[in-house]
Amino acid sequence: MASYIFKRLGEMIPVLLIISFIVFALVFVAGNPVALMLPEDASQEDIDQLTASLGLDQPFLVQYGKYLFHLVQGEFGESFRYNTSALPLVLERLPATLELAVAALVLAVTMAIPLGIWSATKQNSPVDLLAAGGSVIGKAMPNFWLGIMLILIFSVMLGWFPVSGRGTLGHLVLPALTLATGLAAEITRLLRSSMIEILNQDYIRTARSKGMREGMVVYKHAFRNSLIPLVTVVALQTSTVVGGTLITETVFSWPGLGQLLIQAVHTRDMAIVQACVFVIAVLVIFMNLVADVLYRLLDPRIKYE
Amino acid sequence: MKKDTLLSVSELKTYFFMESGAVPSVHGVSFEVKQGETVAIVGESGCGKSVTSLSIMGLVSSPGKIVGGDIRFHGQDLTTISEKEYRKLRGNDLSMIFQEPLTSLNPLFTIGSQLDEVILLHQQVTKEEARQKGIEMLKKVGIPRAEQVYRSYPHQLSGGMRQRVMIAMALACEPKLLIADEPTTALDVTIQAQILQLMRKLVKDNNTAIMLITHDLGVVAEMADTVIVMYAGQVVEQADVFTLFAAPAHPYTQGLLASTPKIQTIEEELQSIEGTVPTQETMPKGCRFFPRCPHASEQCVQNQPSLLKIGGGQLVRCWLFDAKEAASG
Ligand SMILES: Nc1ncnc2c1ncn2[C@@H]1O[C@H](COP(=O)(O)OP(=O)(O)O)[C@@H](O)[C@H]1O
Ligand code: SF4
Ligand SMILES: [Mg+2]
Numbered sequence: 001m002a003s004y005i006f007k008r009l010g011e012m013i014p015v016l017l018i019i020s021f022i023v024f025a026l027v028f029v030a031g032n033p034v035a036l037m038l039p040e041d042a043s044q045e046d047i048d049q050l051t052a053s054l055g056l057d058q059p060f061l062v063q064y065g066k067y068l069f070h071l072v073q074g075e076f077g078e079s080f081r082y083n084t085s086a087l088p089l090v091l092e093r094l095p096a097t098l099e100l101a102v103a104a105l106v107l108a109v110t111m112a113i114p115l116g117i118w119s120a121t122k123q124n125s126p127v128d129l130l131a132a133g134g135s136v137i138g139k140a141m142p143n144f145w146l147g148i149m150l151i152l153i154f155s156v157m158l159g160w161f162p163v164s165g166r167g168t169l170g171h172l173v174l175p176a177l178t179l180a181t182g183l184a185a186e187i188t189r190l191l192r193s194s195m196i197e198i199l200n201q202d203y204i205r206t207a208r209s210k211g212m213r214e215g216m217v218v219y220k221h222a223f224r225n226s227l228i229p230l231v232t233v234v235a236l237q238t239s240t241v242v243g244g245t246l247i248t249e250t251v252f253s254w255p256g257l258g259q260l261l262i263q264a265v266h267t268r269d270m271a272i273v274q275a276c277v278f279v280i281a282v283l284v285i286f287m288n289l290v291a292d293v294l295y296r297l298l299d300p301r302i303k304y305e
Numbered sequence: 306m307k308k309d310t311l312l313s314v315s316e317l318k319t320y321f322f323m324e325s326g327a328v329p330s331v332h333g334v335s336f337e338v339k340q341g342e343t344v345a346i347v348g349e350s351g352c353g354k355s356v357t358s359l360s361i362m363g364l365v366s367s368p369g370k371i372v373g374g375d376i377r378f379h380g381q382d383l384t385t386i387s388e389k390e391y392r393k394l395r396g397n398d399l400s401m402i403f404q405e406p407l408t409s410l411n412p413l414f415t416i417g418s419q420l421d422e423v424i425l426l427h428q429q430v431t432k433e434e435a436r437q438k439g440i441e442m443l444k445k446v447g448i449p450r451a452e453q454v455y456r457s458y459p460h461q462l463s464g465g466m467r468q469r470v471m472i473a474m475a476l477a478c479e480p481k482l483l484i485a486d487e488p489t490t491a492l493d494v495t496i497q498a499q500i501l502q503l504m505r506k507l508v509k510d511n512n513t514a515i516m517l518i519t520h521d522l523g524v525v526a527e528m529a530d531t532v533i534v535m536y537a538g539q540v541v542e543q544a545d546v547f548t549l550f551a552a553p554a555h556p557y558t559q560g561l562l563a564s565t566p567k568i569q570t571i572e573e574e575l576q577s578i579e580g581t582v583p584t585q586e587t588m589p590k591g592c593r594f595f596p597r598c599p600h601a602s603e604q605c606v607q608n609q610p611s612l613l614k615i616g617g618g619q620l621v622r623c624w625l626f627d628a629k630e631a632a633s634g
Contacts, residue, residue: 202408208364209403210423210474211395214388221411300458301412 001296008289015288019281020071024064027270038078076278077111077271079264086271090257090279096166097256100249101241103172104179111184121218131188138185144245147178147251157211164253175252179244183237190233201225227298234302235291239284311379311514312338312361318373319353319360327447328585330356332538334376335612338531339480341512345525345546347561349582352460354402354518357535358484362401363391374377386544397427398422400475404487405469410459416443416470417455420477427478429460442473442580447503465496469503476507483508484516501528522561534558537582537593540612544619554621556598600625 032052051057055066070077076086119128154174161170172182199222200202207221208214249258255278264272298300317434321332331353337345346354359365361376363383376383378399383391403409404568410419412586420439424430446469449576459467468488475483485504489497501524508515517528524531525546532549534542542555553559580597583589587596591608595601604624612622 033348202403202405203411205409206403206409206419206471206474207422209362209395209401211392211397211426212422221414223547224413225411299413301460 001293004296005289005293008292012285012289016282016287019278020065020068022273023277023281025061027274028060028063030268030270032301053223066291071278076275079269079272081264081267081269081272086269089272090260090275093255093257093260094279096254097242097245097249097258099172099177099236100179100245100254100256103176104183104241104244105238107180108187109234112187112191116188117195117218117223119188119192120195121284123196128192131192135185135189138181141181143178143182143247144251146181147248149174150174150178151251166255175248175254178248178251179241180227182244183241186237187233188289190229191226194229195222198222198225224298226279229294231291231294231298235288238287242280242283308335309340311342312516313377314357314361314374315377316374317357317360317371317376319356319365319369319371322368322370323542326585330369330538331360334535334538334540335374335539336533336543337530338514338516339482341508341514341520342530343508343515343517343528344531344533345529346516346518346533347520347522347525348534351582352535353538355486356570358401358486358509358516358518361484362395362399363388364395365403369532379440393427396423397478398481399484400478400482401470401473401484401486402475402488402492406464406471406488406491409471410467412459414458416457416459416462420455420470420474423474424477439473442477443470445507446470446473446476447499448473451579465492465500468492468500472500472504472507476511476513479511480513482514482516484518486518487520490520497524504528534561537588539593539622540620541594541622542620543612544617548617548619552619554615554619554626555594555623556625557594560597592622594618 007182030078034047034054034056036048038050048057055063058066067077076090078084079089082089115127115131119125119131122128149164151174154160161174162168164170195218199218204217204221207217212220245254245256246258246262249252249256250262252257257280260272261276261280263269264276310627314337315335317331317334318329320452321328321330334353334357336344346357348354356365356369359369360371361378361383365371371384374384378394383394386403410416415440417436420442421432421435424435424438425432428435428438440451440455443454448454448466449471454462454466459470462470468491472488485503489500492500504515505528507513514527517524519525528565529546532542532546533540534549534555536557542549542553542558544552544554549558550562553562583596585595589606591596592601592605592610595605598605602624608624610622610624610627613626614621615621615626
């Protein structure tokens, strides 16, 4: 297992290289940020001078080479807005985003597992129909709209939770719920269909023929098998969740990566944009690795290589 | 050997409630299994053999439902007992082996844990004792390197080995009745013979009765004491194995045997009986076999024959015998 993880970590390197290239190319295409850095009445001379001093007048590949050289040292350049190195700024915001994303994932999974199992074992019961309806609505609601609605109802009208910011557990509830809703809908749907399929398998009939309680059959034999598709969907949804944090953090003024990234885009603070995108990419790749390792732990039919 | 009745199924009706309407998969089936006896059930695919077995196990799942009749096991009517009482029987006094050895074991658990499960459910033993017993059962069903297999996962074993594991599981709690639903159909011929021999030996040791469902008349001849022939959800003939092969009474049974010079399976030889099993839509109102029967008369088309004793314990559902009875009586 350790060697497998090691091998997979090694495989991340070319992927990261490609990502670094794309990130760099996108920023390059976005144009010269120098104009924004200088006062509006700056002369063309000043602009040229700063461009040259930042190395922005050099050919694309040379710039990329330099960028890569710095990158392997964890150096994304300086944020001109904060006048410090970009990566520490980004990493400083990372815990807030992770907190939000993990809370949303945990919330989504704890809502979806009982709902999915219940819907599958009691098909067409009121709970099943309610869950099905809820899933459609949950998936259809855009995060920004849901976030604003939750703020209106639970913060403004009822005053149960703070409107925005980070700090207490209370601050976490609404943004996590916003992010979790669509995710829970997706997981419930998947779990329902995979449980229905699994409950029709021959080995479930075998378990029943042993005289096992139906609850045990469902949780031990069926649910254990549905963990495999469950891990897949959660891993696939990670990028959606991270994407969702951009909007959700902005709506709730959550001081995370997403908020920082959106601000940086507005101000063309390219060092920060690059560092953010890069960190997010690493996160997503890492989650995929975690999912792959989990498969191997869950399913004895998959061999380590 | 005591020959008390162990299982008595009478007028069992199991229907599937489909959107298009109710499908009577098992339609008034009656038979008995005595202690230590091997009863073979034969019949074409779709005639209701598996549904009959699952009905006895109480494992017919929605949209299927037992709608009539009763199933007495040790005198207790299984159609009326609680789910909890049923669970005490399943895997214990009443166990079943299925047709699909490749998919009947959970891929995520070791052979050992699946074997121990049934032992721990029904016997007051510690985990360690269950493990010992599990390994002992694996040895009993002729699995080499039992300790190693005990720790293996299903995908690491061949189909024959997996079916042996299923047999070990089914026999772990010394059942009174073992239902074997085509236990060897999915296996190749040499393995089939081994598995059957194994089953015969194990049940002899414990006086276990077997309800053996099979396509293979060779297997019937070799294993069965009594044979039940099913057609379209009904029993059409029942006889001891010698009578059935020597003097088959029902035209359907005759058709099966006439075209069986050597050991052959029913599916192969049925091509010599013209036509196919009727479906729900084409189910005749009279004798269900009449569209394929060489002896069919007007009466057969109009009215359903009932299952009648014709002497020597032989039962037949056919107007030919009903008429004779009427004439002679
Ligand atoms: N799960 C099910 N859903 C609907 N119909 C079923 C189901 N299982 C069995 N049946 C019906 O019951 C009939 C008998 O099936 P079965 O007992 O499996 O036949 P076999 O004699 O081959 O074992 C089939 O023709 C089918 O129409
Ligand atoms: S009742 Fe008539 S149709 Fe049916 S098997 Fe007998 S002779 Fe044939
Ligand atoms: Mg069958």
